[in-house]
Amino acid sequence: RAKETGRNGYSFYDANMNQDLQRKLALNVRLHQAITNDELDVHYQPIVDLKTGQIVAAEALMRWTDRELGFISPAEFIPLAEKNGLIHRLGDIVLQQACRQAAQWQALAPLAIAINFSSVQFRQCEQLQQRVLQVLAEVGLPPDRLEMEVTESIFIEQDTCLINTLNHLKSVGVQLSIDDFGTGYSALSYLQRFSFSKLKIDRSFIQGMTNNVADRSLVNAMLAMAKSLDLKVVAEGIEEQPQADYLNLLGCEYGQGYLFSRPLSAAEFTQLLQSQTLQIA
Ligand code: C2E
Numbered sequence: 001r002a003k004e005t006g007r008n009g010y011s012f013y014d015a016n017m018n019q020d021l022q023r024k025l026a027l028n029v030r031l032h033q034a035i036t037n038d039e040l041d042v043h044y045q046p047i048v049d050l051k052t053g054q055i056v057a058a059e060a061l062m063r064w065t066d067r068e069l070g071f072i073s074p075a076e077f078i079p080l081a082e083k084n085g086l087i088h089r090l091g092d093i094v095l096q097q098a099c100r101q102a103a104q105w106q107a108l109a110p111l112a113i114a115i116n117f118s119s120v121q122f123r124q125c126e127q128l129q130q131r132v133l134q135v136l137a138e139v140g141l142p143p144d145r146l147e148m149e150v151t152e153s154i155f156i157e158q159d160t161c162l163i164n165t166l167n168h169l170k171s172v173g174v175q176l177s178i179d180d181f182g183t184g185y186s187a188l189s190y191l192q193r194f195s196f197s198k199l200k201i202d203r204s205f206i207q208g209m210t211n212n213v214a215d216r217s218l219v220n221a222m223l224a225m226a227k228s229l230d231l232k233v234v235a236e237g238i239e240e241q242p243q244a245d246y247l248n249l250l251g252c253e254y255g256q257g258y259l260f261s262r263p264l265s266a267a268e269f270t271q272l273l274q275s276q277t278l279q280i281a
């Protein structure tokens, strides 16, 4: 049977398309339910000072395990939520949960919370701006403890509302970071127009760095550029000690990756913070 359809290019293609579509439809339905039933969770990955090993921030990462479909990666459901509009509700859940958590953690350490924002969320830029300010006030988190992570792709369109929103949030103290830096295709001029605080070098460069000369020189170039623009740098996806050592040597301030810790549940992260506070005391 496979041979029969194989000879006919169309039906083979259709069968794959169909499977793909069915999974998307199922995920759409389940994601709606997951939101309604409060089944989504936020995990936190430490961002550390490469010199001291101190945790300086936590990145909030959404987690979803469906009863029937099992663990679903954000790399799969975030793009889906961007298409079906659920990203606005998802984004609001992460914003609330992560800011509330970060406000509690302030008693243990002066930690920042990094939250990912999709370009689609900025299409409702006024509501987004209002919600961010409202949530910060509600949970009592100082605005400078929030780092909004955006990718270069949000600057592809020159949207005045987006620009006003970013500038306004910045003016009240919210920090802006560029995520997955080096993987986008946009012009670099946006770097001058906004005062970003951090640049996160995508993990593809970090992982290639130790045995690939080209990746190493790109990382070098990104660090030099960041320095001249007065941006702090976070290296993403550090898995091995030599990578951390080398980045530290090059003057990269911060790191994130499995070498330090995988993303943790809120309870696990709290324990980690407590043990770190004890070490210093
Ligand atoms: P990202 O913002 O670049 O987040 C970093 C991703 O790298 C996370 O994947 C994290 O688990 C993974 N990672 C961290 N250290 C290592 C490492 O040492 N090695 C490897 N191989 N991976 C590492 P995750 O949690 O699967 O999230 C994937 C992407 O989904 C995120 O990339 C982000 O773009 C998006 N995402 C996750 N949560 C949210 C959210 O709440 N809102 C939005 N808009 N996007 C989100």
Ligand code: MG
Pocket: 059, 116, 149, 179
């Ligand atoms: Mg991120």
Ligand code: MG
Pocket: 179, 180, 200, 202, 203, 236
């Ligand atoms: Mg990233």
Ligand code: MG
Pocket: 179, 180
């Ligand atoms: Mg990403």
